[in-house]
Amino acid sequence: MPVTTNSSAALPSDLDLPGPSRISDTTNVLASVISKPTSVLLSTAKVQILDRYGNYQTVRVLFDNCSQVNIITEKCANRLGLTRRNLSLSIHGLDHMSSAATKAVTCTIRPQSQPNPTFVFEAAVLSKICNDMPCTNISSSSWRHIYPLNLADPEFNVPGAVDLLLGAEIFPQILCGTSGRLVGEPDQPIALNTVFGWILSGKYKSQNPQINCFINTLDTSLESVLKSFWQLEEVPKKITMSADDSLCEKIFSESHSRNTTGRYVVALPFKGTEPIFSDTRSIALRRLYSLEQRLRRNPSLYEEYSNFMNEYIHSGHMEVVENCIPDSNTNTYYIPHHCVLKPESTTTKLRVVYDASSKSQENISLNDTLLVGPKLQQDIAAILLNFRIHAYVFTADIRQMYRQILISPGHQDYQRILWRVSPGEPIQDFRLCTVTYGITSSPFLAIRTLIQLANDEGARFPRAAEVLKK
Numbered sequence: 001m002p003v004t005t006n007s008s009a010a011l012p013s014d015l016d017l018p019g020p021s022r023i024s025d026t027t028n029v030l031a032s033v034i035s036k037p038t039s040v041l042l043s044t045a046k047v048q049i050l051d052r053y054g055n056y057q058t059v060r061v062l063f064d065n066c067s068q069v070n071i072i073t074e075k076c077a078n079r080l081g082l083t084r085r086n087l088s089l090s091i092h093g094l095d096h097m098s099s100a101a102t103k104a105v106t107c108t109i110r111p112q113s114q115p116n117p118t119f120v121f122e123a124a125v126l127s128k129i130c131n132d133m134p135c136t137n138i139s140s141s142s143w144r145h146i147y148p149l150n151l152a153d154p155e156f157n158v159p160g161a162v163d164l165l166l167g168a169e170i171f172p173q174i175l176c177g178t179s180g181r182l183v184g185e186p187d188q189p190i191a192l193n194t195v196f197g198w199i200l201s202g203k204y205k206s207q208n209p210q211i212n213c214f215i216n217t218l219d220t221s222l223e224s225v226l227k228s229f230w231q232l233e234e235v236p237k238k239i240t241m242s243a244d245d246s247l248c249e250k251i252f253s254e255s256h257s258r259n260t261t262g263r264y265v266v267a268l269p270f271k272g273t274e275p276i277f278s279d280t281r282s283i284a285l286r287r288l289y290s291l292e293q294r295l296r297r298n299p300s301l302y303e304e305y306s307n308f309m310n311e312y313i314h315s316g317h318m319e320v321v322e323n324c325i326p327d328s329n330t331n332t333y334y335i336p337h338h339c340v341l342k343p344e345s346t347t348t349k350l351r352v353v354y355d356a357s358s359k360s361q362e363n364i365s366l367n368d369t370l371l372v373g374p375k376l377q378q379d380i381a382a383i384l385l386n387f388r389i390h391a392y393v394f395t396a397d398i399r400q401m402y403r404q405i406l407i408s409p410g411h412q413d414y415q416r417i418l419w420r421v422s423p424g425e426p427i428q429d430f431r432l433c434t435v436t437y438g439i440t441s442s443p444f445l446a447i448r449t450l451i452q453l454a455n456d457e458g459a460r461f462p463r464a465a466e467v468l469k470k
Contacts, residue, residue, distance in 0.1 A: 152196040318431070372444065373445070416430065451469060
């Protein structure tokens with residue numbers, strides 16, 4: 001774990017310097033008084049690491065022979081596409097600092113200049129190892145003993161990110177014998193020969209001295225392992241709602257209703273007064289022309305898209321706007337639309353998606369004016385824990401879940417779209433009558449309606465109500 005301290009900090013008076021100071025029965029730290037403006041250079045190297053596709057990429061390594069664990073940054077692991085496995089590890093540093101590692105990857109590294117030797121090891125994944133190394137640019141022009149050397153990190157003196165920390169497991173294996181050691185003038189780092197090239201380590205003169213300490217130890221005690229286990233098994237606590245979430249809940253509670261068929265009718269939860277948009281129709285019209293050009297290049301896709309829209313109309317989920325005046329400035333918003341293909345789906349291979357984030361001339365969209373609402377979905381951890389209760393389970397899907405819920409007639413004109421079955425027909429204005437994909441409040445409205453259904457019908461169907469809620 002990195003710790004940055006000022007070199008002028010006083011050491012405790014009871015230390016018997018310059019000899020080693022015993023911290024505990026298992027850990028020794030060598031402490032020394034720093035009276036000159038110096039910093040300590042830590043060893044870095046550029047190495048090649050194998051990614052998931054069999055290619056080698058260059059990463060920057062920091063060597064720490066006091067660390068009991070190898071560490072890779074999350075950013076580097078993502079870039080390499082390395083497969084992660086679950087891990088429960090507590091990493092401890094100086095002054096009781098600790099970090100929890102929950103993922104690990106297998107790494108394979110080799111020198112940049114040759115294919116061998118290779119090293120395979122496990123590394124814990126953390127968000128960050130340390131700040132850029134070194135802290136500032138270093139002037140090394142007077143370090144004559146390093147000039148002829150093939151340095152493992154030619155840019156050792158330029159601040160740069162560290163991707164990988166290699167600990168005591170790897171460090172002894174990279175050294176090239178006892179003769180691979182060059183010492184320069186006092187207050188100049190020592191060069192050590194390794195399979196990756198020469199690495200530099202030690203004190204150097206600095207006008208802005210800082211020290212970075214790395215001592216990573218593993219906590220594998222039974223108490224620590226059990227604590228991590230129960231933390232993983234614990235169901236997440238309920239989060240308190242924000243002011244916006246409370247307002248969204250209030251709007252739903254006060255405005256929802258059920259029609260004569262039993263369907264729920266809900267209002268769009270606007271942040272304030274109902275907005276007025278100017279000329280969103282022209283934007284939707286341009287997007288429709290662009291969509292038609294794409295569909296004409298793929299007749300089968302055009303047919304699927306038309307079938308989807310026709311089914312929308314025949315289900316009563318979309319209706320024609322009668323006596324539409326295109327240029328009128330009313331409480332309307334036209335939503336551009338496009339399709340998303342999922343060939344692997346067994347139910348809906350094509351879905352029309354509505355872009356309610358399309359900006360108007362005022363540079364606002366419908367989504368900008370709506371409340372998102374609180375997260376009502378059950379946490380996946382709680383759902384997985386429920387699977388342990390029963391010997392047999394099954395899953396089911398609510399068909400066209402969003403479209404089972406009607407939008408209040410006073411808000412349906414905020415869900416207008418443009419459509420025609422073929423380019424030879426006139427363009428028609430439609431309004432979407434149900435909760436719609438692509439509108440930011442739709443997930444809240446859909447799940448909140450399910451909860452409301454469970455509340456309203458719980459007395460008649462108690463077991464079904466429990467399923468809907470949990």
